[in-house]
Amino acid sequence: MERKFDYLTPRWLGRAHMYHGEQDAMRYRFVMDSKEKKVEASVYTKVCFEKADDVVTELFSWDEEGTAALRDWMQQHYERICEDK
Numbered sequence: 001m002e003r004k005f006d007y008l009t010p011r012w013l014g015r016a017h018m019y020h021g022e023q024d025a026m027r028y029r030f031v032m033d034s035k036e037k038k039v040e041a042s043v044y045t046k047v048c049f050e051k052a053d054d055v056v057t058e059l060f061s062w063d064e065e066g067t068a069a070l071r072d073w074m075q076q077h078y079e080r081i082c083e084d085k
Contacts, residue, residue, distance in 0.1 A: 005074040037062040
């Protein structure tokens, strides 16, 4: 399957404190903590994060290694969610 999240880099994540997006049936949210250098990533499929009942969240370091892990994690969830649709 085509890799959908290779654009995610530490620099890209630095463009906002919080970012919401969607890719096909998967929605996602990133919350960056610049003090702790962490990124909280969440994926879900419902209308909005606050109302979703299927949120899966993981914490990643905000560096090259953590961002690589984030890309892989996002891709795995994308494939799982979009395979079901």
